[in-house]
Amino acid sequence: xxxxxxxxxxxxxxxxxxxxxxxxxxxxxxxxxxxxxxxxxxxxxxxxxxxxxxxxxxxxxxxxxxxxxxxxxxxxxxxxxxxxxxxxxxxxxxxxxxxxxxxxxxxxxxxxxxxxxxxxxxxxxxxxxxxxxxxxxxxxxxxxxxxxxxxxxxxxxxxxxxxxxxxxxxxxxxxxxxxxxxxxxxxxxxxxxxxxxxxxxxxxxxxxxxxxxxxxxxxxx
Amino acid sequence: xxxxxxxxxxxxxxxxxxxxxxxxxxxxxxxxxxxxxxxxxxxxxxxxxxxxxxxxxxxxxxxxxxxxxxxxxxxxxxxxxxxxxxxxxxxxxxxxxxxxxxxxxxxxxxxxxxxxxxxxxxxxxxxxxxxxxxxxxxxxxxxxxxxxxxxxxxxxxxxxxxxxxxxxxxxxxxxxxxxxxxxxxxxxxxxxxxxxxxxxxxxxxxxxxxxxxxxxxxxxxxxxxxxxxxxxxxxxxxxxxxxxxxxxxxxxxxx
Numbered sequence: 001x002x003x004x005x006x007x008x009x010x011x012x013x014x015x016x017x018x019x020x021x022x023x024x025x026x027x028x029x030x031x032x033x034x035x036x037x038x039x040x041x042x043x044x045x046x047x048x049x050x051x052x053x054x055x056x057x058x059x060x061x062x063x064x065x066x067x068x069x070x071x072x073x074x075x076x077x078x079x080x081x082x083x084x085x086x087x088x089x090x091x092x093x094x095x096x097x098x099x100x101x102x103x104x105x106x107x108x109x110x111x112x113x114x115x116x117x118x119x120x121x122x123x124x125x126x127x128x129x130x131x132x133x134x135x136x137x138x139x140x141x142x143x144x145x146x147x148x149x150x151x152x153x154x155x156x157x158x159x160x161x162x163x164x165x166x167x168x169x170x171x172x173x174x175x176x177x178x179x180x181x182x183x184x185x186x187x188x189x190x191x192x193x194x195x196x197x198x199x200x201x202x203x204x205x206x207x208x209x210x211x212x213x214x215x216x217x218x219x220x221x
Numbered sequence: 222x223x224x225x226x227x228x229x230x231x232x233x234x235x236x237x238x239x240x241x242x243x244x245x246x247x248x249x250x251x252x253x254x255x256x257x258x259x260x261x262x263x264x265x266x267x268x269x270x271x272x273x274x275x276x277x278x279x280x281x282x283x284x285x286x287x288x289x290x291x292x293x294x295x296x297x298x299x300x301x302x303x304x305x306x307x308x309x310x311x312x313x314x315x316x317x318x319x320x321x322x323x324x325x326x327x328x329x330x331x332x333x334x335x336x337x338x339x340x341x342x343x344x345x346x347x348x349x350x351x352x353x354x355x356x357x358x359x360x361x362x363x364x365x366x367x368x369x370x371x372x373x374x375x376x377x378x379x380x381x382x383x384x385x386x387x388x389x390x391x392x393x394x395x396x397x398x399x400x401x402x403x404x405x406x407x408x409x410x411x412x413x414x415x416x417x418x419x420x421x422x423x424x425x426x427x428x429x430x431x432x433x434x435x436x437x438x439x440x441x442x443x444x445x446x447x448x449x450x451x452x453x454x455x456x457x458x459x460x461x462x463x464x465x466x467x468x469x470x471x472x473x474x475x476x
Contacts, residue, residue, distance in 0.1 A: 143391075146387065146388065146391050147388075149387075150371065150384040150385075150387060150388050151371070151374075151384075153375070153380065153384075154374055154375065160370060160371065160374055163366075163367050163370060164364075164367035164368070164370070164371055164388060166363070167360045167363040167364045167367065167392075167395075168364075168391065168392065168394075168395075170356075170360055171398075207391065211387050211390070211391050214308070214383075214387055215383070215384055215387045218380070218383035218384065218387075219380065219384070
C-alpha cells in the first residue's frame with residue numbers, strides 16, 4: 001500500500017506537470033474575479049473566501065478524470081483489480097485518492113494564502129479559509145473518485161465527471177464557505193460548520209472508496 | 222410465510238421481459254383510464270375548492286406544485302430501489318426501470334421548480350430565492366440530468382446499468398436533505414404541513430383536492446413509467462434483432 005502511495009505520488013509529480021497546471025488554473029480563476037466584479041477592495045475582501053473555495057473546487061475537478069484514466073491506459077488498473085483478493089479494492093482506491101490529493105490538491109491549499117492576499121483578505125480570514133480548504137478538499141477528491149470510476153470506460157469522460165460530481169460537492173462548498181465566514185464575522189459560528197465539514201469528509205472517506213471500487217469492478221468485467 | 226413466497230414468486234416471474242410485456246399490456250389500459258378519471262376528479266375538486274383568505278386564487282397552484290414535488294422525490298427513491306435491484310439481485314428489469322424513470326423524474330422536478338417559481342412570484346415577490354429547499358431540489362434536478370447524461374454516454378446497456386446504479390445510490394443522500402431542509406434550516410419555504418407529527422395543518426377543504434391530485438399524478442407517473450419501460454424493452458429487442466440480422470447477412474455474404 002505504501003509502495004502504491006509512493007508510486008502514485010511520483011507519477012503525479014512527474015507526469016506532464018499536472019500539478020503546475022492545476023495551480024495555474026486556480027491562479028487564473030482568482031485573477032479573473034476582479035475583472036468580473038470590479039477592483040473594489042472591500043467587495044473583494046468580502047467575497048474572497050467564497051472565490052477561493054470556488055476556484056479550488058474547479059481546479060480539483062479539472063484533474064479528477066486522470067485519477068484512474070492513466071492506470072487504465074497502461075493496464076495497471078486491471079492488475080490492481082485482480083489483486084483485490086489480497087488488498088481490498090476500496091482501500092486501494094482510498095490510497096490512490098490520498099496520493100492524488102497530496103500531489104494535485106495540497107499544492108492548491110498551500111497556494112491559497114497567497115491568492116488570499118490578492119483578494120485583500122484579512123490574515124484571520126486567510127487562515128480560516130486555508131484551514132477549511134485543508135479539511136474540505138479531501139471530500140471533493142473522494143466524491144470525485146466515484147465519478148472518475150463510473151466514467152473510466154468512456155473515451156472523453158472528463159467533462160462528464162465534472163457534471164455528475166458538481167451537484168454532490170455543493171454541501172462541501174456550503175459548509176466550507178460558511179465556516180470560513182464564521183471565523184471572521186462575529187455572529188456567525190465557526191465551530192459548527194467546521195465540524196460538519198469534517199464529518200462530510202470522513203463520511204465520503206467511507207462511501208466514496210466503496211462506491212468507486214464497485215464501479216471499477218463492474219467496468220473491468 | 223406462504224404469502225411472501227408467493228409474492229417473491231410473482232416478482233421473479235415479472236423478471237422475464239416477455240411476461241412483463243404481457244403484464245404491462247394487460248394493466249396499462251386500465252391504469253390509463255383510472256389515471257384520467259382520478260385526475261379529472263382532482264381537477265374538478267380543485268376548481269370547486271375555496272380560495273385562501275390570504276393568498277386568494279393563487280393557492281390553487283399548490284394542487285399541482287405539491288404533487289410534482291412529492292413525485293420528484295418518489296421517483297428518485299424508485300430509481301434508488303432499482304439501483305439496489307441491479308447491484309444486489311441483478312434483476313434484469315431493474316436497470317430498465319431506472320433508465321425509464323430518470324427522464325420522467327427530471328420532467329416532474331422541472332415542473333415542480335417552474336410551478337413553485339410561478340407561485341413564489343405573487344407570494345414572495347420573487348421568482349427564485351436560494352433557500353435550502355429550493356436549492357436542494359435544484360441539485361436533485363441537476364443529478365437527474367447527470368444520470369441521464371451518463372446513461373446515454375455508454376452504448377452497452379449492461380455496463381451503463383451498474384455505473385448508473387452506483388451513481389444513483391450515492392446521490393440518494395440528497396433525498397433526506399430535501400425532505401428535512403425546511404426543518405433543519407429556517408427558510409422562506411413553508412415547513413411541512415401535510416405529513417407531520419400531530420396531523421396535517423391545512424384545512425380539509427384544501428387537503429382533499431390535494432390528496433386526490435397527488436394520487437392522480439402518482440398514477441400518471443406509474444402509467445408513464447410502465448410505458449417507458451415497455452418502450453425500452455422493445456428498443457433493446459430491436460437492437461438485438463438488428464445485430465442478429467447483420468450477423469447472418471454477413472455470414473451469407475462470406476459464403
